[in-house]
Amino acid sequence: MPTPRNATDTDIIAMLRDGYSNLRISRELRCDKVRVARLRTHLGLPQVAIQPLTLEQKWASKTRPVDGGHLEWTGERAKATGTPLMRYKEAGYSPAGIAFEQKHGRPPQGYVKAECDYPHCVAPDHVNDEAGRQQARQRVRAERGLGDVPARCVSGHDLAVHAKFESDGTAYCGLCKALDKRAQRDPSIPRPARRRLTSLEEAFNQHAEPIDGGHVRWIGSTSHTTPSVWFGGTTYSAYKVAFRLHHGRNPEGTVTSGCDVPHCVAGAHVEDRPMRERRQQEERQETQLDRLYAGIFGSAA
Ligand SMILES: [Zn+2]
Ligand SMILES: [Zn+2]
Ligand SMILES: [Zn+2]
Secondary structure, three states, X not given: OOOOOOOOHHHHHHHHHOOOOHHHHHHHHOOOHHHHHHHHHHHOOOOOOOOOOOHHHHHHHOEEEEOOOEEEEOOOEOOOOOOEOEEEOOEEEOHHHHHHHHHHOOOOOOOOEEOOOOOOOOOOOOEEOHHHHHXXXXXXXXXXXXXXXXXXXXXXOEHHHHEEEOOOOOEEEHHHHHHHHHHHHOOOOOOOOOXXXXXXXXXXXXXXXXXXXXXXXXXXXXXXXXXXXXXXXXXXXXHHHHHHHHHOOOOOOOOEEOOOOOOOOOOOOEEOHHHHHHXXXXXXXXXXXXXXXXXXXXXXX
């Protein structure tokens, strides 16, 4: 419901003729009540009994536009947090929630808050609900190329259901977080039996299984065809982690497995781009030598 900042006489007269009270007109058009009263007298229109405000009108009467398109809440606030509050017909409402419903035409899902930098802004364009926030964060995740979310968290919860996203797009398990919170509130509830992974190396080793021939089989999840490690809300390539652990430096370019065991993550078997290029060049040279010898001694050589 956009409100004109400077009401014209025409606006006011239109509302006067529609039978609205001076108070309601002054609130809705954000103009001086005395000016409305003066126009009423001038037009010879009768006074109107004050009508109770609707929920939206009461909300609008407690907001004030601020530079930058923000909307300040001038009404009641929660003492401890400063969160805007509104009472209407003896019920409590969230002014941010009312703003959300104005913009989206549906009740919000989950907690509504402002996403702009103006504290507790209630501009309909600046607030979002939990569902909208999560969608926006998933877009951030996709833009940053953080990869697919694994099927399960470290506690085995289904992440298709429980994955949540931070504002930087990193993911975490919402169920684990909720269980942690509950345990914090009530110390009598035992903390979920779950080993917290403290390093990327630990997360990697959990899914790496040494097998014969110095190979290491990957038993964790894969993103597309790359073995992936899930740690601290981000997916890492297990090849890259194996490379870093083995060589003690960051790889250059993509890391792939250089041996013939599919998805082998043995540190000595993975290679970065320069290593791969060197190996391929050596293989080409060998092939050329083979041809050369074949030319001299026949293909049986
Ligand atoms: Zn704002
Ligand atoms: Zn979990
Ligand atoms: Zn291998």
